[in-house]
Amino acid sequence: MDVNEKEEFSGEKRNTSYDSADNHPSDWRISGSNPVSAPFGSYSTENLITASCSPSQMMDSFGQTLWYDPTNLQAVGYGGFSGGHPSSSSSSCFRGNMDRSLEMGWSMPNLLPPKGNGLFLPNASSFLPPSMAQLPADSGFIERAARFSLFSDMVNQPLAKPESVGLFLEGQCPSTEVNVGVAHNDASTAMKGPNVRSSEQASKPNVSEDTQSSGQKGGETSSKGFDSKKRKRNRQNSEADQSHKSEEEAENNGDKKRNDEQSPNSPGNKTNSGKQQGKQTSDPKHGYIHVRARRGQATNSHSLAERVQKISERMKFLQDLVPGCNKVTGKAVMLDEIINYVQSLQRQVEFLSMKLATVNPQMDFNLEALLAKDVRELQLRGGSSSATPFPQNMPMVYPPLPHGFMQQTLSSIGRNISSPLSPINGGYKRQETNGWEGDLQNVIHINYGAGDVPSDPAAATASLPSSNMKVEP
Amino acid sequence: MQPTSSMKEEFLKKWQMGLQIYRPLIDNTSVSERRKAIKLSADVAMASLRRGTTCWSRALIQKTATEDNFLVRQMLSGIKAETLMNKKLPKVMCHRKIVRRSKKILMRRKSKSVSEEIAAKARKLVKRKTQGLRNVVPGGEFMNNDVLLIQETLDYIVSLQTQVNVMRSIVDAAEAGIER
Numbered sequence: 001m002d003v004n005e006k007e008e009f010s011g012e013k014r015n016t017s018y019d020s021a022d023n024h025p026s027d028w029r030i031s032g033s034n035p036v037s038a039p040f041g042s043y044s045t046e047n048l049i050t051a052s053c054s055p056s057q058m059m060d061s062f063g064q065t066l067w068y069d070p071t072n073l074q075a076v077g078y079g080g081f082s083g084g085h086p087s088s089s090s091s092s093c094f095r096g097n098m099d100r101s102l103e104m105g106w107s108m109p110n111l112l113p114p115k116g117n118g119l120f121l122p123n124a125s126s127f128l129p130p131s132m133a134q135l136p137a138d139s140g141f142i143e144r145a146a147r148f149s150l151f152s153d154m155v156n157q158p159l160a161k162p163e164s165v166g167l168f169l170e171g172q173c174p175s176t177e178v179n180v181g182v183a184h185n186d187a188s189t190a191m192k193g194p195n196v197r198s199s200e201q202a203s204k205p206n207v208s209e210d211t212q213s214s215g216q217k218g219g220e221t222s223s224k225g226f227d228s229k230k231r232k233r234n235r236q237n238s239e240a241d242q243s244h245k246s247e248e249e250a251e252n253n254g255d256k257k258r259n260d261e262q263s264p265n266s267p268g269n270k271t272n273s274g275k276q277q278g279k280q281t282s283d284p285k286h287g288y289i290h291v292r293a294r295r296g297q298a299t300n301s302h303s304l305a306e307r308v309q310k311i312s313e314r315m316k317f318l319q320d321l322v323p324g325c326n327k328v329t330g331k332a333v334m335l336d337e338i339i340n341y342v343q344s345l346q347r348q349v350e351f352l353s354m355k356l357a358t359v360n361p362q363m364d365f366n367l368e369a370l371l372a373k374d375v376r377e378l379q380l381r382g383g384s385s386s387a388t389p390f391p392q393n394m395p396m397v398y399p400p401l402p403h404g405f406m407q408q409t410l411s412s413i414g415r416n417i418s419s420p421l422s423p424i425n426g427g428y429k430r431q432e433t434n435g436w437e438g439d440l441q442n443v444i445h446i447n448y449g450a451g452d453v454p455s456d457p458a459a460a461t462a463s464l465p466s467s468n469m470k471v472e473p
Numbered sequence: 474m475q476p477t478s479s480m481k482e483e484f485l486k487k488w489q490m491g492l493q494i495y496r497p498l499i500d501n502t503s504v505s506e507r508r509k510a511i512k513l514s515a516d517v518a519m520a521s522l523r524r525g526t527t528c529w530s531r532a533l534i535q536k537t538a539t540e541d542n543f544l545v546r547q548m549l550s551g552i553k554a555e556t557l558m559n560k561k562l563p564k565v566m567c568h569r570k571i572v573r574r575s576k577k578i579l580m581r582r583k584s585k586s587v588s589e590e591i592a593a594k595a596r597k598l599v600k601r602k603t604q605g606l607r608n609v610v611p612g613g614e615f616m617n618n619d620v621l622l623i624q625e626t627l628d629y630i631v632s633l634q635t636q637v638n639v640m641r642s643i644v645d646a647a648e649a650g651i652e653r
Contacts, residue, residue: 307620314623321630332595335602338626342609345633350508352640353515357507359647 476635480522485639487518491548510544513537517548519636528621529629532612 315334319325322341325334491514495507517537520530538545580593603622607613610629616622 310620311623314620314627317627318623318630321627321634332598332602335599335606338630339602339605339609342606342626342630342633345630345637346609348637349515349633349640350512352637352644353512354504354508355644356511356640356647357504359644359651 476631476638480631480635481639483522484518484635485643487521487548488515488639491515491518491544494544494547509540513541513544514548515636515640517545519632521549522632522635523628527625527628528616529611529613529625530632532615536611 315331318338319334322334322337325337492511495510495514498510516533520533520537523530525531525534534545534549603619606626607616607622610616610622610626613622613625616625
C-alpha cells in the first residue's frame with residue numbers, strides 16, 4: 001500500500017514538472033515498487049504533504065530534480081517524494097527540524113538529489129526523531145539513498161530509457177561513470193558511490209568515505225552524512241578514480257569474460273554507461289563543476305594514460321589476429337585494417353551461406369556423412385593434395401578442422417560410404433583462382449551437373465571439392 | 474587467439490541444431506530463403522557460443538530475433554541466454570549531432586598551433602575509424618568505451634573466423650559429396 005501511494009504520488013508529480021523522456025514514469029513506477037525499509041513512514045507523509053499546498057510546491061521542485069535523473073534506479077523510491085528546490089518552499093510546511101535541515105541542505109543550489117534525501121529523511125523523521133542519526137541503518141536504505149544522491153549529476157540531462165542500453169550492455173560494458181547507481185540489480189556494486197551526498201546535517205559519522213573509496217565493488221556505501229562542500233572536490237576526484245577503477249574492472253571483467261560467464265559487477269556499470277551516453281562536460285549552472293568524463297574516457301591524465309595503454313594492448317592482440325597488420329603502425333591504419341577484415345569475414349559468411357544454400361537444396365547437412373566422405377577421400381588419396389596454397393583473395397586464416405573431429409564423427413556413423421576418387425587438385429586451383437564469383441558459378445554448375453557426375457568427368461574435375469585440402473590438419 | 478577445434482565443434486553442433494528447425498520447412502524453395510536460414514542459424518550459433526557474456530553476441534542475438542524470433546527462441550531454449558531475446562535493442566541515445574555541434578563551438582574558441590591541429594586531425598581520424606568499427610561490429614553503437622570496443626572486436630573476429638572455417642568445411646564437404 002505504501003508503494004501504491006508512492007506510485008500515485010509520483011505519477012501526479014511527474015505530470016507536473018517532468019520534462020524528460022516519457023518512459024521515465026514507468027521506470028519510476030517500477031522502481032517505486034522497490035521495497036523501502038519500513039522506517040519510511042514517509043510514504044504516509046507524502047500523502048499528508050500532498051494535502052497541503054505549500055509542501056506540494058516544494059514537492060514539485062523536488063520532483064523535478066529527481067526526475068532529471070534519467071535513470072531507472074531504485075532511487076525512484078524517493079521519487080514519490082519529489083525532492084525539491086532548496087530555494088522554494090520548504091520551511092513553511094515543515095516543522096522546525098526539517099526546515100532547518102532543508103534550508104541548510106538547500107543552501108547550495110546544486111544540492112538536488114541530496115535534498116531529496118534530506119527532505120525525505122527529515123520528513124520521515126518528522127514522525128521519527130528528527131535527527132539524522134536516527135535514520136534507519138538499513139543497508140538497503142543506505143544503498144538506495146546513496147544511489148539516489150548520485151542523480152544530481154544527471155540534472156538537466158534527460159536521457160534515454162533506462163532499460164534501453166542498460167539491458168543490452170548488461171553483460172560487459174564497463175563504464176567509467178560507475179557512480180550513478182544505475183545498477184538496480186547490483187545495489188552494492190552500484191554503490192561505488194562517491195557520489196553519495198547528503199544534506200549538511202551530516203551529523204552522520206560516516207561522512208565522506210564515499211568519494212575516495214569509490215571504485216570498490218559493493219564496498220563502500222557510505223551513504224549518509226556528507227559534507228556538501230567536500231562534494232565538489234570529492235566528486236572530481238572520485239570521477240577520476242572511478243573511471244580509473246572502472247577501467248580496471250572493465251579490463252578484469254573483460255579478461256574473465258572468456259572464462260566465466262558471470263559478470264556480476266558489470267551490470268551496474270553497464271546500465272550506467274548506457275544511460276550516460278553522450279554525456280559531456282560540466283554544467284556550469286550548478287554551483288560546482290563536476291567534469292563528467294565522456295563515456296569511455298577519463299579526465300584525469302593518469303587514467304587517460306591507463307586507457308591508452310589498455311587500448312594499445314588490445315590493439316596488439318588485434319594485430320596478431322588480423323593478417324597483414326604487423327607492418328602497419330598507427331591507430332588509424334590499423335583500425336582501417338580491422339574494419340576491412342571484419343567486413344570481409346562477414347561477406348565470406350554471407351557468401352558461404354549462399355553457397356551452402358545452392359549446394360544443398362535439401363539443406364540436409366548431414367555432417368557426419370559429409371565428413372565421412374571427406375575422410376575416406378582423404379585416406380584414399382593418401383593425403384597427396386592439400387599443398388595448394390590458399391588463393392590470395394582469401395585474407396583470413398583458415399585452419400582446417402582437425403582430424404580428431406572428423407574421426408569422431410566418422411566413428412559415430414558406422415555407415416559405409418563409397419566414393420569414387422576424383423582428381424581434384426588442378427580443378428580446385430582453377431576454381432579457386434576464379435575468385436568468389438567464379439566459385440559461385442562453379443557451385444551452381446556443380447549443382448546442375450550433380451546428376452551427371454559419373455558420366456561427366458569434366459564436371460567432376462571442374463567442381464573440385466576443395467575439402468581434401470581443407471581437412472588437412 | 475585462433476579458433477580452437479572445440480569452438481568449432483560447438484559451433485557446428487549449435488548450427489546443426491538451428492538448421493534442424495528449418496528442416497521441416499524444406500519447401501522454402503527459394504535460394505535466398507535458404508541462404509537466410511543458414512546464415513541466421515549460423516549467426517545465432519556463433520553468438521550463443523559466448524553465452525551472453527559479450528556485448529556483440531547479445532546484439533547479434535537480438536538482431537536475428539527481429540528477423541526470426543522463433544528460431545532464436547528454439548536455439549536458445551536450453552540456455553539462460555534466452556532471456557536476452559526479450560530485451561529490446563536499445564536505441565542509441567547519444568544525440569550525436571548536438572554533441573558535435575557543441576564540440577564545434579568549443580573548438581572554435583581555441584587557437585591552435587600547427588602541431589596541435591595535426592594532432593587534432595589525427596584524433597579526428599581515429600575517431601572516425603572507431604565509429605566505422607562500431608558500425609561493423611554488432612552492438613557497437615553501445616560501446617562508447619574504446620577499450621571495450623576493441624575487446625569486443627577481438628572476440629567477434631575470433632568467432633567470425635570460427636564460423637567461416639566451419640562453414641567452409643561444410644561447403645567443401647557438401648561439394649565433395651555431390652561430386653561423387
